[in-house]
Amino acid sequence: MKQVNILAGGPPEFYPDQLFKLKGEWIGVDRGNLRLLGADITPQLAVGDFDSMTATELNQLKKKVSRVLQVNPIKDETDTELALKQANTLLHADKIDLYGMTGGRLDHFLSNLLMFLKPDFKEVAPKVRLIDRQNIILFLLPGVHHLVNIGDYKYLSFVSLGNVTELTLPDEKYRLHKQTDLYPTAYVSNEFLNSTATVSFVSGMVAVIYSRD
């Protein structure tokens, strides 16, 4: 079971506790690389356009990290998309956790959330979690899923991210039966009633958000 963590450049106040003690290999995205090096972690791979780094910072990064992929800012693919592809194909990750994606620019956050709708990223979506200090987001493909109650997170929310049919929440505090959404819809502040919660749907993608106040 190979774990890969990707750290982007969002503000450190949003990291979960003990981030740098996590197991697994690391990929840094843009300024996330500097944060990793600052914590004495050498990423397997550094990705970014690095336009927010000084020449000195970039040179230091290139000395320490053996694989640096410098992307052109004029591109179809974002830094995070490239990092995710590399986690999958180069590092053969079984599980991928994304950090440093929240608390700053909302365009970055939305881009990182919506990328999983792209056909290229559907396959990798079920391996991924997007995590910050208050939230854990999972991405579900059609089928029946059993979510595990993580005691520390009171709220359980579901966001249909486009063309979701027959969304069913049979055993949560607030139930839903074969809901079909014509546009992205957020069902928030639901809660577990048991140690697991079931969610099923027939098409589309659903983001599940565990959150706490």
Place this chain on the structure above:
Amino acid sequence: MKQVNILAGGPPEFYPDQLFKLKGEWIGVDRGNLRLLGADITPQLAVGDFDSMTATELNQLKKKVSRVLQVNPIKDETDTELALKQANTLLHADKIDLYGMTGGRLDHFLSNLLMFLKPDFKEVAPKVRLIDRQNIILFLLPGVHHLVNIGDYKYLSFVSLGNVTELTLPDEKYRLHKQTDLYPTAYVSNEFLNSTATVSFVSGMVAVIYSRD
């Protein structure tokens, strides 16, 4: 031109500077009310389930605010949706700015972003801005729009929120011509080339995000 500001309970570190010096009337949502009272602002209306407030806090609120709408947590409508409807119908707002919606629970943020896709909120969407310290989000309906370059925000991003057809960005740094998106898609880190930028599309809704590092 009547301005109404709505303050939700997100963390104060995300407020833009000088928030409490803004002109206009206020609606507080949940703990946002306590922040308004703490800044010597009495909201026209307080909305919320108030389940995160103590009985003492709620009593103080009820003494000071003449209109308090206490909603049931088991409901189809979120607090913010109710606040927005009241801004429109009770206070007859011409412009509505939303604060305190970011930096905390991501389910809350996504719910507040996606509510504008609901048929009930399409009419009000063009009056609304969602603002925090780094971002300003606008919601556009189909047509041709001319966005004004606000010098302080380097980046201009476009997020098609569902069923957007013929999205065209003719005069930005990165251009797009009659793009039709089958699923929500983020076009991020674009930039103004001139004092205004044009965006047009034929159906659906587009969120425009002004952002800065």
